[in-house]
Amino acid sequence: MDFKVEWRSFVIVLAAFIACFYLPVGIPRFDNSVLEALYLVRWYAREHVILCLVPAFFIAGAISVFVSQASVMKYLGSGANKILAYGVASVSGTVLAVCSCTVLPLFAGIYKMGAGLGPACAFLYSGPAISVLSIILTARVLGPELGIARAVGAILFSIVIGIMMHFIFRREEKERSLNVVDLGEDVKRPLWQNAVYFAAMVGILVFANWGLPAEESGIWAQIYHLKWPLTAFFGVVLGVVMVAWFEVRWWKMVLAGLPPLILGLLFPTVPLLAFTVGLLGLSLVTATDPGENGEWFTSSWGFAKQIFPLLLVGVLVAGMLLGRVGHEGLIPSEWVSRAVGGNSLRANFFASFAGAFMYFATLTEVPILQGLIGNGMGKGPALALLLAGPALSLPNMLVIRSVLGTKKTVVFVSLVIVMATFSGMLYGHLF
Secondary structure, eight states: OOHHHHHHHHHHHHHHHHHHHTOOTTOHHHHHHHHHHHHHHHHHIIIIIIIIIHHHHHHHHHHHHHSOHHHHHHHHSTTSOHHHHHHHHHTTHHHHOOOTTTHHHHHHHHHHTTOOHHHHHHHHHHHHHOOHHHHHHHHHHHOHHHHHHHHHHHHHHHHHHHHHHHHHTHHHHHHHHHHOOOOOOOOSSOHHHHHHHHHHHHHHHHHHTOOOOSSSOSHHHHHHHTHHHHHHHHHHHHHHHHHHHSOOOHHHHHHHHHHHHHHHHHOTTOHHHHHHHHHHHHHHHHHTOSSHHHHHHHHHHHHHHHHHHHHHHHHHHHHHHHOSTTOOOSSOHHHHHHHTBSSOHHHHHHHHHHHHHSOOOTTTHHHHHHHHHHTTBOHHHHHHHHHHTTTOOHHHHHHHHHHHOHHHHHHHHHHHHHHHHHHHHHHHHHO
16 A cells, blocks of 8 residues: 555545535625626626637637648747747737637647747737727727727737747747657648638637627627628638538538528527537538548547636636626625725736736626726726736636646746736826
8 A cells, every 4th residue: 555645645535525514605705606606607608608619619620730830830930030920929819809718729729730939929918918899999998098008018018928938938949849840831722722711710700709899880880780691701601612622512511501591590689599500510511521621620629628628617716706797706896996096016916917817708808997997996007907807817827728838827927917017007107
């Protein structure tokens, strides 16, 4: 008998028993925090899994199958042109408009294919941080100065964080680049065909998640009211591309496309139903394909298995600690409001740190911040939260750790928090 192993097991069992014995069931705040965790994970499942995560998993799987490793290394690898690599990665969020969790499959996909740590981390930060809609909403609701500061700060953040991650782990990156086997360029189809294919999937992801702006007039509101026809259009484009260039039989695509079309016409007020059936049809078509489309599904499913369970655990914990918008978890909201007043180092650090662990769906950070500012939050901490919050969350950190490892994740999160803190202090001092 190995006594070390047995004693370790005994301590774990004893600790679990004591935790269960003293479980604070019956205390209103604890009971409410459990309900908040369940409410948040239900909301997340309803609002983000089907519309955000599943399309993102398909895009990530497609990156690993249809984008050659040589292409990724050429434009985003450690030996790529730095201006091009960081320039592309730093502005990617202006197109994607995704949250801190939805960007993870895309980040994992390009990193797995050989993207350098620096450009990959720049993309990881910029994806959820530099959405055009979020910048515009920030400027309109919270003021143009804060909107401009957020846009400039987020772009600079993504570049600086990427460069620093590359510099800190430059030895590991050098070894990693030497171990990457150059598989050659993808010559099966022209680059422009792959570009149309990815544009169709990104179009589906973007417009299916297009949120209603604060003002129900103007071009952004018009796009919102056309979001589902636009999503359907990109779905049709994807189907045509798959038949024309990806060797999918036309009758399979027709059979997969008819049910969502019929459901969309019969139940126009429940677009999620047609969207879900369309995803199931795409899954069936790709999963039963013996060629590269089957590899696409397998790769997408691999990302889902790696990322999805960690996200759900993270959302549960975040909901229990912080609750939902307008609802409290274990941590009272008044503590947060009191801690972020003024423009001190403590206030800015607390705003950055708390924002980094909270979960913000796309665009929800603006109304949350509006309420905090109304309760006395300073301008500096407001910017600090805007720069740290949307790009990070507890669920996001758990997944990043599974891709990069503990050390790189701690450094990445620390860089975001520290830079957001000092940016907030500078902004608060100037304005």
